[in-house]
Amino acid sequence: MERNEAIKTESAMAGEPGGDEASRGKAPERANTRANTRKVFVKTYGCQMNVYDSERMEDALTQGGYVRTDRMEDADLVLLNTCHIREKAAEKVYSEIGRIRRLKEARAKNGGKLTLGVTGCVAQAEGEEIFRRAPVVDLVAGPQTYHDIAAMVARAEGGEKVIETEFEIEEKFAKLPAPTRQQTIARGVAGFLTVQEGCDKFCTFCVVPYTRGAEVSRPASQIIEEALRMVDAGVKEITLLGQNVNAWHGSDDGNGNGGAMRLGDLLHRLAEISGVERLRYTTSHPIDMDDGLIDAHRDIGKLMPYLHLPVQAGSDRILKAMNRHHTAAEYLDIIERVRKARPDIAISGDFITGFPGESDEDFEATMEIVRAVNYASAFSFKYSPRPGTPGAELEDQVPEEVKGERLARLQELLGEQQQAFNRDCIGRTIDILLEKKGRHEGQLIGRSPWLQSVVVEGDLSEIGHMLTVKVASSGPVSLLAERV
Numbered sequence: 001m002e003r004n005e006a007i008k009t010e011s012a013m014a015g016e017p018g019g020d021e022a023s024r025g026k027a028p029e030r031a032n033t034r035a036n037t038r039k040v041f042v043k044t045y046g047c048q049m050n051v052y053d054s055e056r057m058e059d060a061l062t063q064g065g066y067v068r069t070d071r072m073e074d075a076d077l078v079l080l081n082t083c084h085i086r087e088k089a090a091e092k093v094y095s096e097i098g099r100i101r102r103l104k105e106a107r108a109k110n111g112g113k114l115t116l117g118v119t120g121c122v123a124q125a126e127g128e129e130i131f132r133r134a135p136v137v138d139l140v141a142g143p144q145t146y147h148d149i150a151a152m153v154a155r156a157e158g159g160e161k162v163i164e165t166e167f168e169i170e171e172k173f174a175k176l177p178a179p180t181r182q183q184t185i186a187r188g189v190a191g192f193l194t195v196q197e198g199c200d201k202f203c204t205f206c207v208v209p210y211t212r213g214a215e216v217s218r219p220a221s222q223i224i225e226e227a228l229r230m231v232d233a234g235v236k237e238i239t240l241l242g243q244n245v246n247a248w249h250g251s252d253d254g255n256g257n258g259g260a261m262r263l264g265d266l267l268h269r270l271a272e273i274s275g276v277e278r279l280r281y282t283t284s285h286p287i288d289m290d291d292g293l294i295d296a297h298r299d300i301g302k303l304m305p306y307l308h309l310p311v312q313a314g315s316d317r318i319l320k321a322m323n324r325h326h327t328a329a330e331y332l333d334i335i336e337r338v339r340k341a342r343p344d345i346a347i348s349g350d351f352i353t354g355f356p357g358e359s360d361e362d363f364e365a366t367m368e369i370v371r372a373v374n375y376a377s378a379f380s381f382k383y384s385p386r387p388g389t390p391g392a393e394l395e396d397q398v399p400e401e402v403k404g405e406r407l408a409r410l411q412e413l414l415g416e417q418q419q420a421f422n423r424d425c426i427g428r429t430i431d432i433l434l435e436k437k438g439r440h441e442g443q444l445i446g447r448s449p450w451l452q453s454v455v456v457e458g459d460l461s462e463i464g465h466m467l468t469v470k471v472a473s474s475g476p477v478s479l480l481a482e483r484v
């Protein structure tokens with residue numbers, strides 16, 4: 001269960017919608033019957049892109065003879081798939097490495113062996129430095145190298161210190177093995193599908209363009225093929241992923257980049273697949289919210305009424321300093337157009353308090369834009385200066401306590417809005433996708449169109465089905481419903 005827990009807390013930290021979502025639909029661990037089989041434990045930090053990557057690495061390794069384990073203590077190979085977005089996220093990795101070092105030492109005393117790999121955005125950002133700071137690490141692999149994960153692990157197990165941080169993103173997707181039907185089934189009825197990776201936006205606070213490289217879109221044909229495979233394995237809901245998912249562009253002739261298709265067109269194509277019942281996408285940037293995508297929210301019934309559209313701040317001066325390429329008024333205009341296309345859409349966002357130079361007045365503009373939009377959910381963070389980003393070099397850094405006070409005020413407002421949104425659902429009849437068993441006997445957890453967890457009575461055999469329910473009551477993060 002540790003892995004699920006890690007994903008839950010860390011995803012929320014990374015500011016992606018539904019940290020909880022990352023763990024949905026997990027099936028119980030498959031029994032390991034072969035005593036000599038090597039076991040791999042992957043711990044995932046950060047965003048859903050990392051969840052997707054961890055699944056692909058697990059697929060590659062298990063197809064190469066490994067067996068997954070949910071217990072680090074049982075593992076022969078531990079991979080930490082890391083996040084570099086804020087200082088706290090990166091530092092957490094080193095405390096985990098400390099724990100693993102003790103495990104490794106204990107193992108060595110008994111003549112056993114444990115191989116430790118650091119993958120993901122910390123691996124990309126820090127490279128060799130990781131070996132210097134934590135010599136116990138055997139393998140350092142950046143996000144674009146996972147198609148070679150099995151070979152890299154074999155070298156590390158042979159005693160070599162392995163480091164790979166090249167950018168070869170097109171290779172990654174073309175060469176990573178497809179999951180087997182069994183592997184997809186084990187992950188449940190709601191699945192992630194990465195369609196785009198990397199970022200060219202260079203917001204001045206953000207490490208992603210450096211850790212994930214330039215924006216690259218996967219070809220439509222490759223994406224559709226993967227969606228068909230998912231559906232064949234029983235997946236009902238697909239969430240398209242990308243650091244800038246709505247910057248996706250391509251064509252269906254096999255050439256990913258440069259084509260005229262946009263995300264709205266891709267959603268139309270995916271909606272045509274029978275068996276796909278629900279579509280979502282995340283995370284979007286306001287400047288790539290084109291008319292085709294907005295219209296898709298009006299025209300595609302399978303596209304869920306939920307949009308995660310981070311604004312980060314409400315002051316035009318700060319938005320400019322952040323290099324966000326739009327004003328507060330332009331953001332509000334997009335929200336208005338989206339709501340016109342799909343009146344019941346839930347809007348979610350990300351916010352940063354205390355970006356360098358943020359005055360009280362600038363912060364009030366953030367509170368103002370939050371009041372104007374009325375969010376259904378949101379993630380908010382204190383600004384964390386990241387080495388190598390332009391924001392970290394700015395002189396007028398805001399004191400920690402001011403960032404903290406602003407964050408507390410902002411989160412109070414966002415929390416009120418989320419509770420009000422949930423309360424508004426009471427009495428409504430809605431369709432939910434049943435994803436997993438609930439905490440108590442006889443309970444199931446489903447997902448509402450607006451991404452809320454919905455608790456309902458039911459039988460395990462119903463998992464994977466849609467159910468019409470009436471919402472009876474609401475809490476801060478979930479709804480309670482009755483069958484109709």
Ligand code: SAH
Nearest residue numbers: 015205206243283310350351381382383384
């Ligand atoms: N691609 C997405 C977000 C990626 S990172 C976008 O463009 O919006 C997820 C969130 O982490 C960001 O939206 C931002 O709110 C937050 N974040 C990124 N860098 C940060 C930093 N240095 N300090 C605090 N929060 C940060």
Ligand code: SF4
Nearest residue numbers: 199201202203206208
């Ligand atoms: Fe980071 Fe900005 Fe790119 Fe989002 S758009 S990943 S915040 S640089």
Ligand code: F3S
Nearest residue numbers: 046047083084085121
């Ligand atoms: Fe973190 Fe990398 Fe995702 S920095 S938020 S894991 S893209």
